[in-house]
Amino acid sequence: MTTDFYKYHALGNDYIVIDPNIVNFNLSEKAIQLICDRNFGIGSDGILYGPIFTGDKIELRIFNPDGSEAEKSGNGIRIFSRYLVDAGYIKTKTFQLTTLGGEVAVEVLNPEATLFKVDMGTVTFESELIPVTGSPRQTVAIDLPVNDLTLKATCLSIGNPHCVIPGSEVSQELAVSLGAKIENHPLFPKRINVQFLQVLDRQNIQIEIWERGAGYTLASGSSSCAAASAAYKLGLVDDRVKVHMPGGEIDIEIVGDRVFMTGGVSAVAQGEFAKDFLSCLNLLID
Numbered sequence: 001m002t003t004d005f006y007k008y009h010a011l012g013n014d015y016i017v018i019d020p021n022i023v024n025f026n027l028s029e030k031a032i033q034l035i036c037d038r039n040f041g042i043g044s045d046g047i048l049y050g051p052i053f054t055g056d057k058i059e060l061r062i063f064n065p066d067g068s069e070a071e072k073s074g075n076g077i078r079i080f081s082r083y084l085v086d087a088g089y090i091k092t093k094t095f096q097l098t099t100l101g102g103e104v105a106v107e108v109l110n111p112e113a114t115l116f117k118v119d120m121g122t123v124t125f126e127s128e129l130i131p132v133t134g135s136p137r138q139t140v141a142i143d144l145p146v147n148d149l150t151l152k153a154t155c156l157s158i159g160n161p162h163c164v165i166p167g168s169e170v171s172q173e174l175a176v177s178l179g180a181k182i183e184n185h186p187l188f189p190k191r192i193n194v195q196f197l198q199v200l201d202r203q204n205i206q207i208e209i210w211e212r213g214a215g216y217t218l219a220s221g222s223s224s225c226a227a228a229s230a231a232y233k234l235g236l237v238d239d240r241v242k243v244h245m246p247g248g249e250i251d252i253e254i255v256g257d258r259v260f261m262t263g264g265v266s267a268v269a270q271g272e273f274a275k276d277f278l279s280c281l282n283l284l285i286d
C-alpha cells in the first residue's frame with residue numbers, strides 16, 4: 001500500500017498531512033474542500049501541505065476546510081512537527097519552520113515526539129497589522145457591534161488574525177451563534193478567528209473557538225496564544241496560563257511580546273486515496 005495522507009489530531013483539532021515529496025498533488029480550493037469534508041471526504045479541520053524545502057528552510061502551507069490558506073496554526077505546527085519526526089525528516093530536538101505568518105521555532109519535548117514547545121513568534125495589537133479597518137489604533141477593548149449587542153473585543157495577530165471576547169461564561173452555543181457573524185464582520189477585511197474567553201483565575205482561562213474558514217473547533221493553538229495574550233494585555237492573568245478548551249489543554253508562556261505554546265499531538269491514521277475518490281479529486285483540479 002502506498003501512503004497518500006497522514007492524519008493527526010491535537011486536542012481534537014484534526015489535520016491531514018499531505019507531503020508533496022510523496023504525492024504529486026495539485027491542491028485546488030475545491031479539492032481541499034472535498035478532502036476535509038466529513039461526509040464526502042476524509043474529514044478534517046484543515047490540511048497541512050509540506051515539507052517544501054527551499055534553500056535551508058522547511059516551509060509549511062496551512063489550508064482551512066473552506067479552501068482558504070491560513071498564515072499560521074498552532075496545532076497545525078505541532079502536528080506537522082510530529083509528522084516530520086515520524087517520517088524521518090527531523091532527527092534533532094529543535095528546528096525552525098517557515099509559515100506564511102513567519103518563522104516558528106519548535107522543540108520536541110519527549111522521545112515519543114508527542115509533546116512540543118513552539119515559539120509562536122510575536123503578538124501585535126496594531127489594527128493595520130491584524131488587519132482591522134478604521135483609523136490606525138491599538139485594538140484593545142474596542143466596541144464590536146453584532147446584531148443588537150455591542151461586544152468588547154481585543155483583536156491581535158500572531159501571524160494570523162484573532163478577535164478575543166471576554167465574558168463571564170462561555171459555551172459552544174455562544175461560539176456557534178455569534179462566530180460566523182464576527183468572522184465575517186466588516187471590521188475584519190481578511191476575516192478573523194474568534195475566541196470567547198472566560199478567566200477562571202490568574203493562571204487558567206477557558207475558551208470556546210470559532211475558527212476562520214473552519215467554524216466551531218474543539219481546540220486551537222493560535223487561538224490559545226491569542227486568548228492568553230489578550231487576557232494578559234487586559235491585566236486579567238499572569239504570564240503563564242493554562243488554556244482549557246473542550247478538546248483539552250495547552251500551556252502558554254508570554255515573554256515580552258513573544259508567545260510560547262506547549263501541547264500534545266496524537267497520530268490517528270495513514271492511508272491511500274481510493275480510486276473513486278481520486279477520480280473526484282482529479283475533476284476538481286484545473
Ligand SMILES: N[C@@H](CCC[C@H](N)C(=O)O)C(=O)O
Nearest residue numbers: 070073074075160220221222
Ligand atoms: N486550528 C488552528 C488555526 C488554523 C488557522 C485558522 N483557521 C486561520 O484561518 O487563521 C490552530 O491550532 O491555531
